[in-house]
Amino acid sequence: MSQKPFFVLANFKMNMDTASLKKYFSNIKKIAKYTPLGFAIPYVYLANSKKIMRHTAVKIGAQDCSAFDKGAYTGQISAAMIEDVGCDFCIVGHSECRKRGDSNADIQHKLEKLKNTNVSVVLCIGESLEQRKNHTFDAFLLEQLQTVFSTFDANELERVMIAYEPIWAIGTGITPSMEDIQATILMIKRMIADHYPSPMMMPKVLYGGSVNQNNILDIKENTNADGVLVGGASLDIEEFQRMIKNIC
Numbered sequence: 688m689s690q691k692p693f694f695v696l697a698n699f700k701m702n703m704d705t706a707s708l709k710k711y712f713s714n715i716k717k718i719a720k721y722t723p724l725g726f727a728i729p730y731v732y733l734a735n736s737k738k739i740m741r742h743t744a745v746k747i748g749a750q751d752c753s754a755f756d757k758g759a760y761t762g763q764i765s766a767a768m769i770e771d772v773g774c775d776f777c778i779v780g781h782s783e784c785r786k787r788g789d790s791n792a793d794i795q796h797k798l799e800k801l802k803n804t805n806v807s808v809v810l811c812i813g814e815s816l817e818q819r820k821n822h823t824f825d826a827f828l829l830e831q832l833q834t835v836f837s838t839f840d841a842n843e844l845e846r847v848m849i850a851y852e853p854i855w856a857i858g859t860g861i862t863p864s865m866e867d868i869q870a871t872i873l874m875i876k877r878m879i880a881d882h883y884p885s886p887m888m889m890p891k892v893l894y895g896g897s898v899n900q901n902n903i904l905d906i907k908e909n910t911n912a913d914g915v916l917v918g919g920a921s922l923d924i925e926e927f928q929r930m931i932k933n934i935c
């Protein structure tokens with residue numbers, strides 16, 4: 688089994704509460720040494736999660752941020768606020784946010800705001816089933832990647848991760864074949880290399896969409912993903928522990 692570091696990023700979406708997070712994280716502390724871990728937490732629990740996980744290498748981050756700096760944007764949370772509560776990263780461009788209206792232009796503004804902080808970025812990209820079937824997904828993914836290309840210089844890529852999440856695989860229990868994941872991630876890495884011919888560091892490219900305890904090892908061993916973004920299967924601590932055990 689290969690020993691490459693494999694980043695497991697859990698996205699809790701709009702789930703959990705104070706008590707369940709406390710219990711969950713006390714179990715995570717026991718397995719945190721086995722593989723790099725990150726958790727994208729609802730805003731209101733970020734500061735407390737960061738506090739619970741201090742003295743560990745576990746990364747804590749937000750699921751989205753505002754495209755604006757500050758002001759009359761009721762209900763929004765700025766990149767600077769996310770930095771202020773000590774977050775390590777922020778997801779941007781999740782397909783559930785794109786579905787609610789985020790355009791690539793909005794996403795680029797969010798990336799620009801995050802660039803002014805110390806918070807790393809996880810940009811989610813992914814095509815629809817129709818785009819996959821009619822082979823237009825490559826141009827679509829490139830367009831989504833342009834938001835990073837227009838925002839970050841080659842020497843800033845250590846702050847960027849890409850999560851390839853086909854929309855049709857999110858929350859459906861369906862995943863692409865390992866060959867398709869491998870080919871698409873290779874293509875994404877090639878697109879990045881074409882734009883940044885000699886980066887100091889290539890961004891990690893994760894796979895997301897119906898990752899679970901049964902397929903995580905296959906993804907780790909049989910694709911060139913640098914990690915996974917896990918939604919539903921991360922919510923149950925026992926399942927999550929089994930996933931980590933399966934890859935270590």
Ligand code: PGA
Pocket residue numbers: 698852856857858859860895896897898916917918919920
């Ligand atoms: P899923 O979600 O693992 O439940 O498919 C992944 C995601 O939305 O990031």
